[in-house]
Amino acid sequence: DADVTQTPRNRITKTGKRIMLECSQTKGHDRMYWYRQDPGLGLRLIYYSFDVKDINKGEISDGYSVSRQAQAKFSLSLESAIPNQTALYFCATSDQGLSPKGTYNEQFFGPGTRLTVL
Amino acid sequence: GQNIDQPTEMTATEGAIVQINCTYQTSGFNGLFWYQQHAGEAPTFLSYNVLDGLEEKGRFSSFLSRSKGYSYLLLKELQMKDSASYLCAVSSTGGGNKLTFGTGTQLKVEL
Numbered sequence A: 001d002a003d004v005t006q007t008p009r010n011r012i013t014k015t016g017k018r019i020m021l022e023c024s025q026t027k028g029h030d031r032m033y034w035y036r037q038d039p040g041l042g043l044r045l046i047y048y049s050f051d052v053k054d055i056n057k058g059e060i061s062d063g064y065s066v067s068r069q070a071q072a073k074f075s076l077s078l079e080s081a082i083p084n085q086t087a088l089y090f091c092a093t094s095d096q097g098l099s100p101k102g103t104y105n106e107q108f109f110g111p112g113t114r115l116t117v118l
Numbered sequence B: 001g002q003n004i005d006q007p008t009e010m011t012a013t014e015g016a017i018v019q020i021n022c023t024y025q026t027s028g029f030n031g032l033f034w035y036q037q038h039a040g041e042a043p044t045f046l047s048y049n050v051l052d053g054l055e056e057k058g059r060f061s062s063f064l065s066r067s068k069g070y071s072y073l074l075l076k077e078l079q080m081k082d083s084a085s086y087l088c089a090v091s092s093t094g095g096g097n098k099l100t101f102g103t104g105t106q107l108k109v110e111l
Helices: none
Strands: A004-007 A010-015 A019-025 A031-038 A043-053 A054-057 A064-070 A073-078 A089-094 A113-117 B003-005 B009-013 B018-025 B029-036 B044-049 B054-057 B059-065 B070-075 B084-092 B099-101 B105-109
Touching: A004 A089, A010 A019, A010 A043, A019 A031, A019 A043, A019 A089, A019 A113, A019 B018, A031 A064, A043 A064, A043 A073, A043 B099, A113 B099, B003 B084, B009 B018, B018 B029, B018 B084, B018 B105, B029 B059, B029 B070, B044 B054, B044 B059, B044 B070
Parallel strands: A010 A113, B009 B105
Antiparallel strands: A004 A019, A019 A073, A031 A043, A031 A089, A043 A054, A064 A073, A089 A113, B003 B018, B018 B070, B029 B044, B029 B084, B054 B059, B059 B070, B084 B099, B084 B105
């Protein structure tokens, strides 16, 4: 079973609709992240959470909100979707200490959600 | 703020060696990661450098010079399956060790 899962994997919606993307992890990590990826712009951080009570805005949080329901779950919402939010969305997790590879903050990514807003 | 630069595209021949460069500017440097991402898939971890020098892992090696704000990823004995985007990402102590990603280098391996 995958350690980081995202639902849905694909979604097509219309302008103005509310959309929720969900992320779950079984890695036991405290830290979770939401990114969007656009061609030519790379991965950009939307929101991140270092534990259930600690949620922070990333570089492009406008138009998005998040909820950390539990250590293992981190949801991203688009309150009123617009076409320029069409993108590939990734959830990621990391531990706060050293990984088994001896790295700090190595992030593990979910499979992504391809969102299209018409 | 942080700034990460890497070439947009590179092409190399199967069996050859390719070097993908990454330059960065950041305060509170706390490590540099390389990820591989095949089209439409999740990024996967390749390597990590926090001290100057070369880290070797099979066909992949990564080098870091902190004084120059420079890293490279070296791929040897290229295979067709190495065709992918390679993402350079910097971890900095400001803001809780978040990763900032470069825009990625799209590598195409040809016969």
